[in-house]
Amino acid sequence: MSLRADPRAPGLHVGEGVSLADDVTIGAHVTIHDGTSVGAGCVIEDGVVLGKRPRLARHSSAPRGELAGLVLAERVTVCAGAVVFAGAVVEADVILGDQCFVRERAHVGADSVIGRGSVVDPGVVIGRRVRIQTNVYLTQGSVVEDDVFVGPCACTTNDDTMSRHDSSYELRGALLRRACRVGGGAVLVPGIEVGEEAFVGAGAVVTRDVAARSLVVGSPARELREVAEEELLEHWR
Numbered sequence: 001m002s003l004r005a006d007p008r009a010p011g012l013h014v015g016e017g018v019s020l021a022d023d024v025t026i027g028a029h030v031t032i033h034d035g036t037s038v039g040a041g042c043v044i045e046d047g048v049v050l051g052k053r054p055r056l057a058r059h060s061s062a063p064r065g066e067l068a069g070l071v072l073a074e075r076v077t078v079c080a081g082a083v084v085f086a087g088a089v090v091e092a093d094v095i096l097g098d099q100c101f102v103r104e105r106a107h108v109g110a111d112s113v114i115g116r117g118s119v120v121d122p123g124v125v126i127g128r129r130v131r132i133q134t135n136v137y138l139t140q141g142s143v144v145e146d147d148v149f150v151g152p153c154a155c156t157t158n159d160d161t162m163s164r165h166d167s168s169y170e171l172r173g174a175l176l177r178r179a180c181r182v183g184g185g186a187v188l189v190p191g192i193e194v195g196e197e198a199f200v201g202a203g204a205v206v207t208r209d210v211a212a213r214s215l216v217v218g219s220p221a222r223e224l225r226e227v228a229e230e231e232l233l234e235h236w237r
Contacts, residue, residue, distance in 0.1 A: 003031065015051065017069065033086065035069025042072055045080040045098075052085050054104050054122070067104055079116075097134070109146070124173070133184070141173025147233055148176045151184035151202065158190045177212065179233040199227050 003013040009026035015034035020026075025043045033051030038044065051070040067087035074092045078084060081099040088102050091110040096102060102120045109128035114120060118136040126132070127146035134152040138144065141158050156174040159165070172191035176182065180194045183202035194200060195212030205219035213227045229235075 002034070018051075027080070033070075035086065036072075037069060038072045039074040039076065039092070041075040043077040045078060045082075047081045048078050049083045050078070052083055054085060073110070085122075091128075115152070121173075127178075139171075139173050141171050142175070143173070144176045145178040145180075145196075147179040149181040150176070151182060151186065153184055154182050154186045154188075156188045156192075160190050180210075197227055197232055199231075 011029035201217035
């Protein structure tokens with residue numbers, strides 16, 4: 001890793017093989033590591049780190065090996081203090097909120113928003129037009145389909161043993177199907193699937209899969225009713 005001071009912004013440091021479109025806006029004290037590509041119209045705010053390389057513990061289950069450079073497509077906004085790792089791909093018109101943390105090999109689809117302080121773990125796949133609110137944790141192995149809403153402080157998990165397993169153990173993140181909604185403070189145990197257009201109430205602890213269009217609440221979460229026709233996404237486009 002080699003960084004050099006760059007006069008295009010106060011305190012900017014840029015690594016080797018970095019590609020910056022001519023109209024990128026860069027704040028103060030930004031660091032852009034080797035191989036990062038930043039597309040046209042992007043806004044990179046103060047204190048951002050782009051293309052950071054992971055430091056993995058010996059026992060970490062995160063994938064290892066060579067990483068491609070970070071790719072930011074057109075008109076991405078990376079807000080103050082955010083850290084986005086090498087090997088991530090962020091599609092057009094995404095907003096990454098202040099101090100959010102997007103790990104290696106994550107993929108964030110176009111027009112999505114990742115809220116302030118939220119964490120997107122290695123290899124997480126996020127679809128288009130997704131809304132991830134403040135302080136959400138999306139664990140490794142999770143998939144979030146298009147048009148999903150995840151409320152503030154919601155948490156996904158992927159390890160039933162809490163790290164008491166051997167190398168054959170498979171981590172199982174959450175699968176959030178298209179247009180489902182997960183309320184603030186909800187907790188999803190490993191391997192949970194939330195069905196299309198389902199609704200998980202605030203503070204629910206989800207220990208079983210949630211069927212499509214089911215509305216669940218409580219701890220453990222239980223079905224209360226079906227999501228009404230007038231609440232479906234097609235009526236709110």
